[in-house]
Every structure is written in C-alpha cells, then in structure tokens.
Amino acid sequence: MDSSHDEGRRKALRAGVTAAAGLGLALLATRAGAQAPKLDKAAVKYMDASAVEGKECDDCSQFVEGTGGAAGSCRIVAGAISPKGHCIAFSPKPRR
Structure with missing residues (x-):
C-alpha cells in the first residue's frame, strides 16, 4: 500500500x-x-417574611431583585419572591 x-x-x-x-x-x-424546572414554594418552605435575622431572600445568592418596586424572583424557586422572605434553600451571598 x-x-x-x-x-x-x-x-x-x-x-x-x-x-x-x-x-x-x-x-x-x-x-x-x-434551565431546570424551579422548585415549588411549599417544597422549600418559603415564607414572605423571614423569622431569621440575616437570612432574608435579599441576602441570598439565588435572589434576583425586581425592578421598579416589583417583587423579586429566585433562580431556583418559582413565583414572585419577597426580598424579606426566607426558605430552607437559603445560600448566603459571598462576602466582598
């Protein structure tokens, strides 16, 4: 060859x-x-108001702030999310 x-x-x-x-x-x-489907609020025990100091949704790395006074959202939980809410999937934002 x-x-x-x-x-x-x-x-x-x-x-x-x-x-x-x-x-x-x-x-x-x-x-x-x-995108993976988001979790139901009940599955993560979401509450519109946090009872735990420093663990509100606006302190979570998954929280996406709303614009113009609208409720925020979450990367992993479905539906409108209150900045002062809380759930068991809370993950603190990294400290700068």
Whole structure:
C-alpha cells in the first residue's frame, strides 16, 4: 500500500473523530444550557417574611431583585419572591 494513501486515511479518520467529539460537546452544552424546572414554594418552605435575622431572600445568592418596586424572583424557586422572605434553600451571598 502507498504510504500517502495511509496518511490520507489517518487524516480522514482523525477529522471524523474530531467532528463527532465536537458534535457531542455541542449537544451537551445545549442540554446544560436548558434551565431546570424551579422548585415549588411549599417544597422549600418559603415564607414572605423571614423569622431569621440575616437570612432574608435579599441576602441570598439565588435572589434576583425586581425592578421598579416589583417583587423579586429566585433562580431556583418559582413565583414572585419577597426580598424579606426566607426558605430552607437559603445560600448566603459571598462576602466582598
């Protein structure tokens, strides 16, 4: 067999494997980018007012502040979230 023919086959095989790996990574990235369903408020024992000092929703890393006086939201809990609320999924914001 011709060595240039073997080299051509190796390059084609390498290109095919690289393309398949790229496609697989692209599919994984697409699935990872899809948002997971949010938790129900009852499942995390959400309350509109916290009874625990320093553990209010606006102190949580998952809280997203509302705009224009609107209620906030949460990255993991469904529905409108009060900045002064609390749930068992509380995760403190990192200290600066």
